[in-house]
Amino acid sequence: MRVEKHLEALKEVQDEIDSALKDPRGVVVHQRRLAFSLSLGACTLIELYFHKHNVIKEGAKIHHEWLKRKKETIFEQLQNQIVSPITSLSDIDKIIDLAILIEEKRDDLAYGSVASESILMEKINLFLKMKELVEC
Numbered sequence: 001m002r003v004e005k006h007l008e009a010l011k012e013v014q015d016e017i018d019s020a021l022k023d024p025r026g027v028v029v030h031q032r033r034l035a036f037s038l039s040l041g042a043c044t045l046i047e048l049y050f051h052k053h054n055v056i057k058e059g060a061k062i063h064h065e066w067l068k069r070k071k072e073t074i075f076e077q078l079q080n081q082i083v084s085p086i087t088s089l090s091d092i093d094k095i096i097d098l099a100i101l102i103e104e105k106r107d108d109l110a111y112g113s114v115a116s117e118s119i120l121m122e123k124i125n126l127f128l129k130m131k132e133l134v135e136c
Contacts, residue, residue, distance in 0.1 A: 003048065003051050006044050006047055006048045006051070007048075009040060009041070009044045010041060010044055010045070010048070010131075012037070012040075013037045013038065013040060013041035013044070013127070016030065016033050016034060016037040017034070017037070017038075017124055017127070017128075020033075020034055020120075020124070021124075026117055027117055027120045027121060027124070028114060028115070028116075028117055028120065030120075031109055031114065031115055031120060032109070032110050032111075034109070034120055034123065034124070035106050035107075035109035035110035035123075036110055038102050038106075038123050038124070038126075038127050039064045039102065039103055039106050039110075040064070041102075041127050041131075042064070042067065042098070042099040042102040042103060042127065042130060043062040043063070043064050043067075043099075045095070045099070045127075045130050045131060045134045046062045046078070046095065046096075046099060046134075047060070047061075047062050048134055049089070049091075049092070049095060049134045050081065050082055052134070052135075053084075053089055055082040055083050055084045055089070056081060056082055056083075057081055057082060057083055060081035060082070061081070062078070062081065063077075064103055064106065066078075067096075067099050067100050067102075067103035068103060068104075071096065071100070074096060074100070075096070078092075078096075091133055094133055095130060095133055095134065098126050098127075098129055098130040098133070099130060101123075101126050102123055102126050102127055102130065105119075109123075
């Protein structure tokens with residue numbers, strides 16, 4: 001995917017976050033959309049990070065399911081999407097740690113019962129921290 005498409009996707013994620021934060025009913029009514037959006041956003045940020053470092057292979061795609069695996073396996077999957085050693089990328093370890101935390105309990109938030117506002121705010125803050133690390 002081209003950088004422009006990633007930026008469009010990130011804008012949609014940010015719009016959902018902004019909408020949830022401004023909603024007088026709270027973020028809980030946005031739970032499912034936030035779960036999907038933040039998951040998409042985390043994958044998009046990883047792809048943008050790879051673009052920023054000019055290492056992503058053409059047609060590469062990061063799948064949110066990968067972020068549910070052991071960290072070692074995640075790095076193996078990601079290594080297949082880039083042209084240089086993943087260990088050569090600064091901050092990749094921190095970025096992946098944040099992505100794992102965002103993805104954690106994604107399906108429960110997306111398909112399960114209502115979560116607390118604090119859990120959703122934590123996920124939003126993790127995403128914002130990840131976005132800051134990727135610098136986009």
